[in-house]
Structure formats: structure tokens, C-alpha cells
Amino acid sequence: MIKKNELLRIENLTVEIGEKIVLKNISMVINEGETHILFGPNGSGKSSLLYTIMGIEGYRILNGKIFFRSEDITNLSIDERARKGIGIAYQHPPAIKGVRLEKLINFIDKESKDIVSLSKELKMKDYLLREVNLGFSGGEMKRSEILQLLSQNPVLSLIDEPESGVDIENIEILGQAIKKLLERHLNRTRTRSGLIITHTGFILDYVKADHAYILLEGKIICEGNPFEIFENIQKNGFTACKNCTK
Amino acid sequence: MQKLHEVVLNKEDKHKLESVGFDVEGARSASFLMNDDKVVLSDVEDMEKGLVLIPLKKGLEKYSWLEERLWRLVPLDKDEFTRRAKDAEGYLIYVPPGLKIKRPLQACFFIKSHALEQKVHNVIVMGKGSSLDIINGCATANYDTQGMHIGITEIYIEENAYLTYTMIHEWAPGVEVRARTAVHVKREGQFVSNYISLQMTSLTQSAPQIYLEGEGAKARLTSLVFAPDNAVYDLGGSIYLKEQNTAGEIISRVVSNGGRITSRGDIIARAEGVRGHMECNGIILKEHGEITAVPVLSSSTLNADLTHEAAVGKISRVEVNYLKSRGLTEEEAVQFIIEGFLDTKLLKLPQSLEENVEKTMELLKHSAL
Numbered sequence: 258m259i260k261k262n263e264l265l266r267i268e269n270l271t272v273e274i275g276e277k278i279v280l281k282n283i284s285m286v287i288n289e290g291e292t293h294i295l296f297g298p299n300g301s302g303k304s305s306l307l308y309t310i311m312g313i314e315g316y317r318i319l320n321g322k323i324f325f326r327s328e329d330i331t332n333l334s335i336d337e338r339a340r341k342g343i344g345i346a347y348q349h350p351p352a353i354k355g356v357r358l359e360k361l362i363n364f365i366d367k368e369s370k371d372i373v374s375l376s377k378e379l380k381m382k383d384y385l386l387r388e389v390n391l392g393f394s395g396g397e398m399k400r401s402e403i404l405q406l407l408s409q410n411p412v413l414s415l416i417d418e419p420e421s422g423v424d425i426e427n428i429e430i431l432g433q434a435i436k437k438l439l440e441r442h443l444n445r446t447r448t449r450s451g452l453i454i455t456h457t458g459f460i461l462d463y464v465k466a467d468h469a470y471i472l473l474e475g476k477i478i479c480e481g482n483p484f485e486i487f488e489n490i491q492k493n494g495f496t497a498c499k500n501c502t503k
Numbered sequence: 504m505q506k507l508h509e510v511v512l513n514k515e516d517k518h519k520l521e522s523v524g525f526d527v528e529g530a531r532s533a534s535f536l537m538n539d540d541k542v543v544l545s546d547v548e549d550m551e552k553g554l555v556l557i558p559l560k561k562g563l564e565k566y567s568w569l570e571e572r573l574w575r576l577v578p579l580d581k582d583e584f585t586r587r588a589k590d591a592e593g594y595l596i597y598v599p600p601g602l603k604i605k606r607p608l609q610a611c612f613f614i615k616s617h618a619l620e621q622k623v624h625n626v627i628v629m630g631k632g633s634s635l636d637i638i639n640g641c642a643t644a645n646y647d648t649q650g651m652h653i654g655i656t657e658i659y660i661e662e663n664a665y666l667t668y669t670m671i672h673e674w675a676p677g678v679e680v681r682a683r684t685a686v687h688v689k690r691e692g693q694f695v696s697n698y699i700s701l702q703m704t705s706l707t708q709s710a711p712q713i714y715l716e717g718e719g720a721k722a723r724l725t726s727l728v729f730a731p732d733n734a735v736y737d738l739g740g741s742i743y744l745k746e747q748n749t750a751g752e753i754i755s756r757v758v759s760n761g762g763r764i765t766s767r768g769d770i771i772a773r774a775e776g777v778r779g780h781m782e783c784n785g786i787i788l789k790e791h792g793e794i795t796a797v798p799v800l801s802s803s804t805l806n807a808d809l810t811h812e813a814a815v816g817k818i819s820r821v822e823v824n825y826l827k828s829r830g831l832t833e834e835e836a837v838q839f840i841i842e843g844f845l846d847t848k849l850l851k852l853p854q855s856l857e858e859n860v861e862k863t864m865e866l867l868k869h870s871a872l
């Protein structure tokens with residue numbers, strides 16, 4: 258077997274926000290080209306994990322380390338992590354008043370990609386002159402996030418609930434875009450990786466994920482094959498997983 | 504008096520004038536330029552239509568009605584600065600009834616000499632049903648110029664007339680500005696003021712007084728201000744809603760990058776069925792910066808609708824983090840947000856000036872940030 262290149266390694270991560278410990282002793286490894294899925298009930302700490310990997314202020318690491326391509330990034334700033342190839346699509350992105358989406362995307366894009374056709378693929382062309390996320394509907398916001406990720410083209414995409422509040426047609430559009438973002442249409446030479454939060458499992462139809470976790474009260478209580486885990490959640494709920502063999 | 508194409512400007516002056524929206528190539532209905540205390544240009548292209556733009560003193564010789572309009576809205580003895588401007592030169596703009604001027608009129612007040620006290624007195628009379636867009640620029644030739652600008656502006660807007668008045672300031676650290684502006688608006692008339700200043704000034708004081716004297720008259724004042732270290736701005740504006748169905752709006756976006764800004768606004772309702780709205784948003788970027796928002800709403804009627812929003816604080820960390828996670832540095836993220844905050848879209852610019860002001864603003868933001 259060929260040894261895969263390790264992209265992200267999280268070791269014994271414990272994180273506090275405010276007075277609350279939101280992540281407890283989390284460990285995971287994502288290899289190059291892999292996509293992992295994060296399941297878990299509301300408030301279990303899924304978004305917090307993505308924010309901590311991104312380095313967002315306020316998520317205090319009490320213990321543990323984060324490595325990206327073997328480099329310890331635990332204390333790097335957000336933008337340093339972004340420039341190393343980590344990107345995020347937010348669950349609830351803020352609006353940036355007065356800044357046109359087009360201006361931001363052109364700034365993000367370092368490879369002179371064809372922004373217009375990218376935005377067409379995501380049905381976002383008519384929104385390029387709108388202010389970033391200002392007055393965007395739920396679905397528009399999700400498409401705008403994925404469009405920004407596509408223009409950034411990160412090595413590791415952290416994607417927070419891309420499907421929530423999205424209609425069937427737009428789920429198809431988003432699914433295809435994420436598939437492209439993570440190079441899931443390629444079989445061998447995949448270099449892009451992802452960590453995706455989902456409640457509905459829709460993304461599994463587009464991205465044949467490699468691995469999944471269930472987070473409960475800040476702890477990984479179960480991990481394994483995404484399809485099996487998802488089926489189990491649907492049948493027995495999250496808590497039943499507590500007893501699954503980890 | 505020279506014509507626009509005859510005015511010879513050196514490269515730096517030309518650049519300065521352009522940076523406050525003065526279009527030297529002249530896609531304008533009329534142009535006026537005052538260097539220090541001398542009028543060097545007063546040129547009307549749309550003359551045949553009856554548009555008047557002449558130096559104030561000439562206007563006094565030519566139009567007998569002007570005398571009684573002088574010092575009527577701004578009292579001569581209002582304060583020491585108005586008194587100092589007693590015999591000041593400036594412009595008279597008169598738009599005859601029914602005349603709608605499409606191309607903007609431009610005026611610029613330029614301080615070239617050191618330690619000069621530039622005193623300006625302008626009068627604008629908008630005849631019934633007329634309309635005009637004015638772009639006014641103020642600048643100093645050199646950044647190290649010391650000086651003072653006292654500006655008296657009296658504006659009369661008759662029934663159904665419409666005036667937009669866009670002002671761009673680009674002063675210097677040693678320049679003090681005392682603007683005294685008052686506007687009378689009659690029935691269904693409208694006054695729109697846009698104010699932009701992103702540069703240093705030792706003190707800029709401006710608080711136009713708008714009197715909506717006729718039913719259905721409207722006024723809107725918008726300002727975008729950036730105060731670098733040591734800059735002091737005292738800005739305000741009062742709108743008196745004196746007749747039924749009048750409406751006033753005061754919008755300001757101010758950023759302190761070390762400077763001090765007081766942003767006042769008064770909307771005073773004295774008639775039934777009036778509406779007033781005020782918004783003051785401020786961002787403080789640096790320690791020692793200070794923003795004071797003083798919104799005042801006053802009503803003495805049962806049926807007035809007055810609202811205000813004010814928010815002063817630091818830049819949103821959520822927004823900065825969002826942009827940083829896309830790869831922007833802290834500085835780039837802050838610049839993005841501030842540029843967006845001072846968006847010219849907030850102004851109510853006439854179409855003919857949109858592009859020009861947007862471009863000017865880009866340049867100003869670039870040098871300010």
C-alpha cells in the first residue's frame with residue numbers, strides 16, 4: 258500500500274470559548290486528497306472545531322496541537338493559515354457593507370481564474386456587484402461562500418453545513434461545486450482535502466467521503482465509514498453511537 | 504475673466520484640483536475657480552440657457568435683488584468668522600425658473616499662499632422648478648500650507664426646485680476651516696448635500712442649517728469623513744421641518760484613525776406629518792482617536808415621525824476575521840472594511856457626477872488609508 262501524505266493532524270485538542278469547554282481531547286488525521294465528514298447534534302462543537310482549525314480569535318486552545326503538512330500551526334494567525342492553504346465556508350457568514358463580492362473575489366483569487374464562469378456555475382454572476390452577503394438569502398449565502406472557496410482554491414476546505422436552508426436545485430449546484438473543489442471527480446492525483454459538517458448527509462451523494470466522525474458534547478464518540486455512520490444516525494440517533502466501536 | 508480652457512495650471516495644481524472633483528477638461532455646464540482671494544475663472548458654457556455664475560461682487564452690481572439676499576440666511580454678526588467675511592468675494596449662482604441644467608457646475612476654492620485667510624461668500628438662487636448639480640472642491644496647493652478658510656454659503660431653493668451640492672475637501676494639517684451655510688427650501692423643493700473629507704485639517708467646522716419652509720420640501724445631508732492623527736472635525740447639520748409633509752435625513756459615516764470627530768445632527772419638527780431620520784455610524788481604528796455622536800431629535804407636534812440610529816465603536820472583529828480567513832492580512836482586511844464603510848453609494852449623487860466622485864474617492868481613500 259502507498260503511504261498517503263498527511264495533510265492535517267490534530268492531537269488531543271481541548272478548546273475553550275468564553276467559560277465553556279467546547280472541544281475535548283479531539284484527535285484526527287486527514288490525508289491529502291481525503292474528505293472527512295463531521296456529524297453531531299446542534300451545539301456539539303462542530304463549528305467550533307472548524308473555527309479552531311482556521312485560527313479564529315476567541316477559541317482558546319487549552320491543550321493539544323494542530324499540524325498542517327507536518328508544520329505546527331497551533332499559534333499561527335488566521336491569514337497565515339489561509340495563505341498556507343486552509344479555507345473555510347462559514348455556516349453564518351457576516352455581511353461586509355460597501356464591499357462588492359467581485360472585488361473580494363478578485364482579491365482572493367491568486368491564480369487569475371475565470372471568475373465569471375465560476376460565478377455562473379454557482380448561479381452567482383448577478384451577485385458579483387452586490388455587497389458581500391448583505392441581504393443575501395440563505396441559499397445565496399451558501400453559494401457565495403463556496404464561490405469564494407473556489408476562487409481561493411485551498412488545499413484543505415473546511416465547509417460548515419453547505420446544505421442548510423438550500424432548495425433541491427441549489428443543493429445540486431452546491432454539490433457539484435464542492436465535488437469540483439475537492440477534486441472528487443479525479444481518481445488518483447487528488448490533492449485537495451475537505452472537512453465537511455452536515456446534518457442531512459446530502460453531500461455524501463456528491464462526494465464519496467473517506468471517513469466520518471460523530472461529535473457529541475465536544476467529544477468524538479465514534480468514527481468510521483461515512484455511509485455506515487450516517488445510516489446508523491438515521492436509524493438510531495446520535496446517542497446510540499456512544500456504544501459503537503470506535 | 505478667463506475661460507476654462509485659458510486657465511493655465513501647473514501639473515501639481517491640476518492634480519490637486521482633480522482630486523477634489525474639478526474637471527479641468529470640463530464636461531461641465533460652468534466652472535468657477537478662486538485662488539486665494541482672487542477669482543481666476545468664472546466661465547459659463549450653458550450661458551445661452553440663462554444660467555448665471557459670476558463673482559459675487561459683480562453680481563451685486565448687476566442684480567439689484569441680490570443685496571437683500573446677502574447675509575439674510577447667515578447673519579453677518581453670527582460670530583467672529585462671519586464678521587471677518589464681511590466683504591468677501593465668492594460666487595453668485597442663479598438658475599432661472601424652469602431651467603434644468605444637465606451637466607454639473609463646478610467650483611473650486613484653492614489656497615495657494617502661505618498663512619492666508621481665504622474668505623468666501625457664495626449665494627445660490629434656484630428659481631422655481633429649476634434644477635442643478637454643483638460640485639464644490641476645496642484644497643490647498645501644498646500639504647504644508649498654513650491657512651484659514653471661512654466660507655459663507657446662502658442657498659435659496661424656490662418651489663419645486665432641486666439642488667444637489669457635493670463638496671470634497673482636501674486640506675492640510677495647518678488649515679482651519681469655518682463653514683457657515685444656511686439653506687431655505689420652499690414648497691416641494693429639494694436640497695441634497697454630499698460631503699467628503701478624508702484628509703488632515705487642524706479644525707474643520709461645518710454645520711449647515713436647513714429650513715424647510717414650504718409644504719413637501721425635502722433635505723438630505725450625507726457625510727463621509729476620515730480623520731487621520733491630530734485631525735479635528737466638528738460636523739453637524741440641522742434640518743428644521745417647518746411645514747407639513749416636509750422630510751429630512753442626516754446620514755454620516757465617520758472614521759477616526761487617531762483624529763477627533765464630533766458628529767452632530769439636529770432634526771426639529773414643527774409641523775404635522777413630517778418625517779426625519781438620522782444615522783450616525785463611527786469606527787475608531789486607533790487609540791487616542793475620538794468620535795462623539797450627538798444626534799438630537801426634537802418635536803413639538805403630535806404627528807411627527809423622527810428616528811435615529813447611532814453606533815460608534817471599533818471595527819467588527821467578525822468581519823476582519825472573515826476577510827483574513829480568505830487570505831487578507833489584518834491591514835488589508837481593515838482597509839477593505841473601511842473603504843466599504845465609506846462607500847460613495849451612500850451619497851445621493853447625480854448620475855453625471857457618480858463616476859467622477861467614485862474615482863476621486865478611490866484616490867482619496869488610497870492616500871488616506
Ligand SMILES: Nc1ncnc2c1ncn2[C@@H]1O[C@H](COP(=O)(O)OP(=O)(O)OP(=O)(O)O)[C@@H](O)[C@H]1O
Pocket residue numbers: 274275276277279297298299300301302303304305306348
Ligand atoms: N462565544 C461563545 N460563548 C459561549 N459559548 C459559545 C460561544 N460560541 C459557541 N458557544 C457554545 O459552544 C457550543 C458549540 O457550538 P458550535 O457552534 O460549535 O456547535 P455546532 O455543533 O456547530 O452546532 P450547530 O449544529 O447548531 O451548528 C454551543 O453550546 C455554543 O452555544
Ligand SMILES: [Mg+2]
Pocket residue numbers: 303304305348417
Ligand atoms: Mg455549527
